[in-house]
Amino acid sequence: MTLPLGSVVEFDRHTRVVDGGRALLGGFPTRLLKLTPRARRLLVGRRLPVRDAASALLADRLLDTGMAHPVVASLPTPADPRYTVVVPVRDRARQLDRLLGSIGTDAPVIVVDDASRRLAAVAAVAARHRARLVALPANVGPAGARNAGLRWVTTPYVVFADSDIVLDPDTVPTLLRHFADPRVAMAVPRITGLSTAATTWIERYENSRSSLDLGAHPASVRPGTPVSWASSACVVARVDELADGFDESMRVGEDVDLCWRLIEAGRRVRYEPTVRAAHEHRVRVGDWLLRKAVYGTGAQPLAERHPDCIAPAVFAPWSTAFAAALLAQRRWSAPVAGAVLGVVAVRIARKLDGTGHPGRLAVRLTVNGALGTLTQTSALLTRHWWPLTAVGCTVSRRVRRATAVAALADVALEYRRDQATLDPLRYGIARRLDDLSYGAGVWLSALEGRSVAALRPRVTRRGRRPVPVSGKRPAGARPAPRH
Template identity: 85%
Template sequence: MTLPLGCVVQLDRHTRVVDGGRALLGGFPTRLLRLTPKARRRLVGRTLPVRDAASALLADRLLDTGMAHPVVDSLPSPPDPRYTVVVPVRDRPHQLDRLLRSIGTDTPVIVVDDASHRPAAVAKVAAEHGARLIALPANVGPAGARNAGLRLVSTPYVVFADSDIVLEPDTVPTLLRHFADPRVAMAVPRITGLPTAATTWIERYENARSSLDLGAHPAAVRPGTPVSWASSACVVARVDALAEGFDERMRVGEDVDLCWRLVAAGRRVRYEPAVRAAHEHRVRVGDWLLRKAVYGTGAQPLARRHPEHIAPAVFAPWSMAFAAALLAQRRWSVPAAGVVFGVVTARIARKLDGTDHPYRSAVRLTGNGALATLAQTSALLTRHWWPLTAVGCTLSRRARRATAVAALADIALEYRRDQATLDPLRYALARRLDDLAYGAGVWFSALKGRSSAPLRPRVTR
């Protein structure tokens, strides 16, 4: 039994109860899970209380498939909830002081000074808050600094918090509840902007669409899903699950690598947006663009370590045909795309045979797949492949049309979803600059590594 008795899991918002409650449709990848009569009786609406070994086994299955998530308030605190906070820092004494004030003095803290230019200022702040200071003689990067602190942790759990983070009082205690599941190795909160008035338009954009903000819905962090990675800006982890910790050879993307290694080892990583950690976003355009480009440079090191997960887009054969037909922009394009859509819908409906309204469900699933295909194609044109797109636009009217439609549709859809406190024009500018900077970083890493792996889409069934 994985989850203890008394816990509750709730169906994911995308999981549908079909066939009069006899089956569930959802998860990542989407699948049909038929329920036995006993299993059906254990569901209470869209929740599953864990009352015995059988319900715990079903809950475990739903968690593995991404069809459901634990209700965090139903999870008990671990028997030994002690934790140590490890803070890697290089200079930034003001931010460090703000973080340590949010932690308080009752929690052991290890501050790892990663060869600051002014180490005395960092040492003074650490001493004022009673934190243990580890001063590294040479700069080793965030991964190495975190590992240096991790080696000194003697509590069952460790919290990694970057110096530009502010912790809320309930963040760590709530995340610790996820470790009631013995397979959980790491849990992360939602990363949002500081609760202060944004001073620049870039900061307002980041508050609406930060790369660190993984959204408002709980999720299992797994490659190939909507939440495929989690930032190490704020992490709670089980010490005995981390082994050697972060890969110190990586200066960027080390958090993605750790997540994927834990998942490959059969552990779970939970994203819990019910609690938050505030992050000081960059407010200057130059600093912001540089950080976005740096994120992109992690593509090649990740491709070398996890070639099956780093593709900029993942297509099924039918979705490639669907996108290619539309990109051709010929008279036959829409009819051809319609034929592909119809064939796929029929194939899915056959797999759903025996349920109520199989064709209705199949149309919905195919439609979601078509929308995901268009979104990924748009991202390739405007983000990952933009240097090729720029060349294509100078040579082809069709390329210009496709790029314009992709860019405008992306902005229209994302602006509405993000509810940005920024006018549409500057939001659009920030969105395109975001894509250009990140894409430039990906291309730089691919050229440096002499590999096209970070740029190649993956085709899978």
């Protein structure tokens, strides 16, 4: 039994109850889970209370498939909830003072100074807040600084917090509840903007579309899903699960690497958006563009370490044919694309036979899969492959047309989804600059690594996914900001 008695799991918003309650459809990848009569009696609406071994086993299955998530308020606090906060910092005394003020005095704090140019200012802030100061003689980067602090931790849990965030009082206590599940090794909050009164248009864009904001819905962090990575801007983790900690050879993407290593080891990483950590976004265009490019340079090192986890797009064979037909922009393109979708819908309907209205479900899933394919194709054109797209635009009217449609459709869809407080024109400009900068970083890392692994889409083998998957593009992870 994994989850303790008294805890509750709730269906993911994409999970559908079908066939009169005899089956569930959802998860990542999408699958059909048939329920026995006994299992059906365990459900209470869209929730499953854990009352005995049978309900605990079903809850564990739902968590593994991504069909449900724990209701954090139902989880107990760990028997030993002690934790230590580790803060890597280089200069930024003002931001450090603000962070330490939000942490309070209930937990020990270790400030790791990563060879600051003004060590005295950092030391004064640490002393004022009664934090232990570990001063490194040479700059080792965020991974090395966090590991240096981790070596001093004697509590069961550790909180890694970057100096440019502010913690809400209930953030860490709430995240600790997830460790009632013994398979959870790490839990992260939602990262939001620090200032609601943004001073620049870039900051307003970041407040609605930050690379660190993973959305408003809880999730199990796993590659290839809508929440495929977790930032170390704010992380709560079990100390005994971290082993050697972060990979110190990585200056970018080391947090994504650690997250994926834990998942590959069979551990769970939970994203809990009911609690937040506020992040100080960059407000100057130059700094913002540079940071986006730096994020992109983490793609190639991650591709070397996790070749099955990182790709700019993930297609099934049918979705490859569907996208190729549309990109061809011939008279036969629409009929061929429609025929592909028709075949897919029929195949899915056969797999759903006996569920009641299999045709209707198959059409809905096929449409969702088609939209996901178009979203990923758009990202390839405007984000990951934009240097090739730019060359293609100079010689091909079809490439120009496809790129224009992709760029405008992307802005229109994302603007509505993000509920941006920025006008559409400046939002669209920021969106395209975001993609261009990140894509430039990916290409730079590919050239330095002499490999196209981070640029190569992945086509899943036939049968790997029983039905198409929709949602956010499972693109190459965007590493977290540095301290």
